[in-house]
Every structure is written in structure tokens, then in C-alpha cells.
Amino acid sequence: MSIKGTLLPFSALKFLGKKPHTVRYPYQKKKTAERYRGFHYNDIEECIGCGTCATICQNEAIDMIQIEGIEAKKGDSGLRPRVDNGRCCWCGLCVEMCPTGSLSLTDQYLHTSSDPESYLLVPGVDHPEFAEHLSFVKDDEVRLLDLARVPMKELDPQERVKSFAEVVVGYMQEEARREATRCIDCGICVTACPDHMHIPEYIGAIADADDELALKYIYDNNPMPEMCGKVCTRQCETVCAIGHLGEPIAIRWLKRYATEQFPDPAAVLNPTIAPANGKKVGIVGAGPAGLSAGYYLALRGFDVTIYEALPKAGGMTFAGIPKYRFPMDSLDKQIGYMEKIGVKIKYNTRVGKDITFQEIRKNNDATFIGIGFHVPYKLGISGEDLQNSIQAIEFLRTINLGGNVYVGKKAVVIGGGNVAIDAARVARRLGAEVTILYRRRVQDMPADWEEIEAAEDEGVEIIPQGIPLEIIGEDGKVKAVKYGMAEMVPDPRGGRPRPKLIEGNEHIMETDTIIGAIGQEADYSFLPEDLKEELKIERGRVVVNEFKQTSIPDVFAGGDNVNRTMDAISAIADGVKAVEGITHYLMDE
């Protein structure tokens, strides 16, 4: 060792007693990189609790939990994600997969604690101030979700008005598979469906090319799925998670696809029918509610007879829905399958005329009333009783039964619901120029928007805010309609604006036919007087409990004359629920 090396450490002694010289730089928070991935933030109002983030997380770092102040509702599970930041790797996959775009990552990264629980954060609830620090947000350029729906082909509007050929073509197999793979399996749609169908399951089966499995899932709680696949009101699609940023999954069309693959459902489903249990159930009305109740009761071994006034079953799905939307062979297939498994249907049997309700009640252990709404509201204006002033319900029923109805060269339909649109489009197909007169605005029309658009594509004119005042006749026949214009008056309670006639602003439109389509109600005339008093009916609807049991214990009811939504799927749901109620009533001790 050299002497220099030995003495060098002692050179430090020159600093002995000297004050250290410290250079202080200004404190600077280190700026994070663009699209930095720090802690999560979730807009809990935009979030629908679909759980896609939890599903996609590769580290199982996200749980869906109940949050105070957030309730489950249609289209929202009521749950919100909680992130375990001890497991999270901040890959951002949850953000990319979030269908609503509510979830983001922020530029916030500082957290030091010895308490492991403090690393469990509910984004948006914990640290709401992170909303000002969004950094890694959903990238519109790079999409992991497929937001565009596989389009459905339809017949050309100008051609399709010449016939009653089915308008919607349907998905080919490849189209269905592609559409099915868009589904993220969140299940938000299930709660919105009145019947709570197994939607993610059957869509998943279609995506996996297992159409038979899809059919089995579908038939588990819906015996008229082909009908639903063509004309359902699809409340499921209105809440579809993908629909928030893109087009909702075509749940209806996929159901249609699955059901159309099999000409004979029995061959695939091969249902197990329970042995006869000795109990009999009489059902009034072979509409969706009655048929659904009948089908599932028959599977459980009940002896079921349905009494139907018309020559064919289906209720409004037969009598009211035009064949270009729902072809007869499609309905026949489903009814045929039900009859095959043992549901007995007595056609051309009007309860109250051909058989009394008392007799049905006497001969059965329980009864189900599914009579629907078939009695039209009157227009209540002069000239309503002229020849060629008709009701849409009767018009559609006659056409569907194969009859002829005169519409002439010009028809005016009064109303704005699906029945009005159906009547208008049928009248077009019979060769008439058609105008719909509706007393509110187009956006207020209760009809399905797709149907409204289809009607307009087919040349149906819509006059909004038009109130019919008088039907003018000549030689006892309709000649014209006088109508006034309405101004929309806001509802102080925030409801729909009210149409108020503007006095003096009247018009006359020549027409050959007037078709009234302003609503329907039930016909309870078949009930004996004593039962009419005993059966609780409010606002024209039979009051039932959650199992569709009426105020008379052995009488159940469902369908339009019971529920609030008045569509086929709700009627099916009522029938399915009534099966539980009837089973409980008849079979439990």
C-alpha cells in the first residue's frame, strides 16, 4: 500500500468545523406520462354495474359490491366495482372493456399505508376528487368492444307493400355468430326482460355454434320464442350494456335465429313430461299468457284445456299482428308443438256463450283468465257509425282470418300505438294511401320506433297533433274526416304534454275509410254477476298477487288484462309465473 493511499482519508479533516453546503432544488411533483395508469375513477352515475370490469380483470382484483345510495333498477344491477389495489396491475383492460365508459384510470398514484384494507377502494365513492385527474380513458381509436350491430336485412319498402311477405329476412348463420360474439355476458338484460329469459346463455350458445343448446335455454321459460324473436318489444335491448356507446346486441334477432333453425322444436327439446298429477286447469284465452301457462302446466303433469273463441290460437299475436311481421306458419309451428306435448285447445269456443265460466270452474281445480284486450275504445265523434268507419282490431283480425275488408283508395288511421301502425301498414298493402292522425307529437307515439320508421318508409303519412272532430259521410258511407290541430300544453306534474285543440284551425281530408286504433280493453261479460263483484278489477285490469292469483283463490289471471306493459313477453311472463302460483295452490299441502 502506498503512503498516499494511507494519508488520503485524513484529507477529510479539512472539512472539520465547516458548515455543509446544501443545494435545495424547488419541490416539483413529478408529472405523469400521458395516459398514465394510476388509481381508478368510476363515474358511479354512468356505471350500470354490469361487472364487465370484474369479469375481464386477469388478477381478480375487482369485486362488484353494494353501495349505499345506489339501488338496483332496470338496466342497472345496483352494484359498483371495488378495486383491490394490492392485486391490480394497472393494465387498463377494465377501462377498455367498460361498455359505458364510466371507468377510467387517473394520474394519482400516491398511497402509503400499512393497513391492507385501505388498498380496497371503490372508485368514484372513495376519492371522488380523482374525477379531476383522469388520465387513461377509454380509447375511441382502439376498440376492444364491437359496437356496431350486424345489420338485419329487410325487404325493400317499395316492394314489400305489394304483399304480406315477411319483411325481415333474418340472420344467416355467420351473421348470427358474429352478432352473438359481441355480447359481453354481463346479464344486465335479464332483469329488464319481463320473463327473465336466459339471454347471455343462449347468446353464448349461438356464439359457440351450439344452436340446440340455445333453443333449450330459450324454451326453459318461453314457449313462444319464435314469435318473440320476430315481434318482441325487446326491453332487454334498451338496457344492453353495449348500447350505451354502440348499438345494443340484437337479442331479438338472435332469438329468432335460434328458433328458426329447427322446424320441429320437439325433436330438439324432447321435453320430459311429468306423470299426470290428477289436477285439471281450465284456461280462458289462447293468447301468449294462456298458452304459456298451459304449456308449462302440461309439462308438470296437469290436465290443461284452453278455451279459445277464435278458430286459431295466439290471441293478439294471431289476430292483431300482421303476417308480414309474424307469418302464420311460424305461429302454427309453436302451437303445434304445444299441442303435441299435451295442451288441449278448444277452438271456436267462446266462454260465456258456448260454455259458461261456471262450468269451466266447476270442471277444473283452477282456472286462468288470459282474455287480453280485444274490445276497442270508441272514437266518440259524429259519423263513427258510418259504413267504412271501422276498428283496427276487427280490421286486423278479419284480414288475418283470411277475410276481405274494403279500404278504398284512401284510409285514415286514428291513433299512435302499435295497433295503429299495423293497421296503417296493412291498409297500404291493400292498396290504399294511408294517413295516420295522431293527437300528440311523433315522439310521443307509444308505437315501436322501428315500426313507425317502417311505416313511413312504406309511404304512410303521419299527421301529428291532429284531433279528429267529425267523420263526414255521404249516402251512409265515409267520405271525409274533419280534424283540428292541437297545441301541446306542458303537464305541470312533468308528465306527457297534453294536446289541446286550437279552436278554429280545422281541416277536412277526404278519405274512403276511417280506422280507429285508440286503445282496447277487456271484455268481462263472460263472468257471472256474482263473480264480477267478487273479482277485484281496477282500471279495467284484474288485480293479482305476485303469483297471478286473483281475489278468488282458484282463479288466476295474466296478460294484457292484468299487467302494465301490455306486450307479448309480459303476457308470457305472467303465464309462467301463474304456473308457480297454480302449482303451489293445487299441489302444496
Add this chain to the structure above:
Amino acid sequence: MADLTTKYLGLSLKNPIIIGSSGLTDSVEDIIELERNGAAAVVLKSIFEEEILMETEHIIQQAQEDGYDEKAFDYYDYKIKDNNLSAYVNLIKGAKKAVHIPVIASINCHSGHEWPYYAKRFEEAGADALELNIFTLPTNMKRTCQDNEQVYFDIIEKVKKEISIPISLKISFYSANLGPFIVKLSETGIRGLVLFNRFWSPDIDIETLKIISSNVLSRSEDFSLSLRWIAIMSERISCDLAASTGVHDGSALIKQLLAGANAVQIVSALYRNGKGYIQNYLHDLNTWMERHDFVTIDQFRGKMSQSKTEDPAMYERVQFMRYFRGHNA
């Protein structure tokens, strides 16, 4: 026994007592009892378009609270209207089957296009006449007097086209030009006018600071308003006149007949005293006629009208003048 018969709207009445549109006349049972007690005709309780709208609003609100979508009740007011009309038609039919006295239907609409349809249905049901109850409080600052009055003529024209049974019009005294207005109305072809309507009136509860209803029933002093105008108009118009409001006893009845009324409509007096009170009117009328040697009502009807009285100016006097202080006038 004097002859109490009279004619009103071309209908032969056994006496001048008509029971006015009210809750007394909204059931067949009540109408039977009124006839039994001597009523010569009844005006059925008005069917109110406004009531139908309010009923619809109430049902829709309740339905919404129960979770229904309002779109499900898109045209529900049409159904309520039909239900109410059907019930009214049944009332007319039931009353016509049950009694022999004329049954007059009454409608109150505020939108012009409903009247003819209602009128036609009531005629078809068998109503002997139709009383139109037309009034809109003139609070719309943009409408002129002429605009408000034109509504009456429009409605009358529309209704007359639809029906052939007699039409009467019940009007209010709210008019800046009442005399000429009444003359003009009488020239439309209607068969009668009822002077005057009695309205719901507001009052204030000074403890709760809420608007409440004031007296629903009329008082006997209320009769003088119609008395004045019956007297002034009875010889100036060709249609019949019925006096309404405040006719609470036999003397008020006689006064209105002297002024020129063909009949009177009573309601409040029966609410207070019962249906049997009709007999008091008839007894008083009969006794007075015998005392004054009148055999028929036509012998004295209008005897004290403005054109026939000795002092016609008295009917047009409105101010309380100096000599009233001496209680001479």
C-alpha cells in the same frame, strides 16, 4: 183548483216547477220521487266535459304512481268519456221508462267540437229536450267580448244541425251587453233561455290561507237578478224563459211568473227542505191564483213584465238614490 199547466220549450208541463240540473236529478230513483212529489219536469245533472278530463287525469296520475307507463293511457280519456256518456244515456233511458214528466238532458262542454256528438246521443236516448250549459269565465285578457259571445252562437249552430228536440240555453249574467245578447240568442232558433246559471264561487279561509268554496246553495234574495231580466226580456223575445236561482218559495215562483217566466227551476230549496217541499210551491201558487181569481197561469204570466207594468223604469234602476234613505222606494 186552478189550472197550473204551462208550456215550456213546446213541452206541456203540469205546473211551472222544473227541478234544475243538480245532484237531485242524477238517479232514476230520485227522479221518480221528484215526479211523485209534483215536479213537472227535470233537468238531468249536467254531464261535464271538464269532469271527464279531470277524472282521466286523476286515473293517469294514480296509474303512474302504481308504476304504469303513461303511454299505456294514451287515449284513456276517450274511454272515460264513453263510459260517462253511456252512463248518462242509460240515465235518460231509465228515467224515460220510469216517469211521465219530460226529461231534459244537460251538457256542459268547454270545447266546441264535443257538443253535437253528445247532443245526438241524448236525443237518440229519448231526452225530451236539451239544455246547453255554456259558460267560460271571461278572464282571458286576449279575448274580446265579441269573441266570448261568438262561442255561444257557434255551439248552437253546430248542435241545431244534429238534433231536432228543443234546445234551451242556460246562461250567466256576465255580459257587458246582456239585453241585446239575449235577443240575439233568442233569434238563433233555440226554444228557451234559462236565466241565470249559478256558479261555484271561491272564498278564502283566513286561518289556513287556502282557497275554499263559498256557499254552494243559493239564498232567497238571489232571485232578484233573474227577476229583473225576466221582466225586461220576456216581451222582447220569442223563446221561452225559465227563471233559476233563489226561487225558494211560492211567492218567488209567483213573482217570476208575473215577470214573464214560463217556468222556474228549483234546486237549493229542495236540498234544504226535501223533495216534498215542491208541494208548498204548488199550494202557494194555487191559493194565490184562487185568491186573485186567476184560472190559468197564462192569465197573469208577464203581467208585471217591463212592458206591461205601470212603472217600467223600476226594472232598470240600479243605484240606491237619496229617497231610499227614507225607505220609500
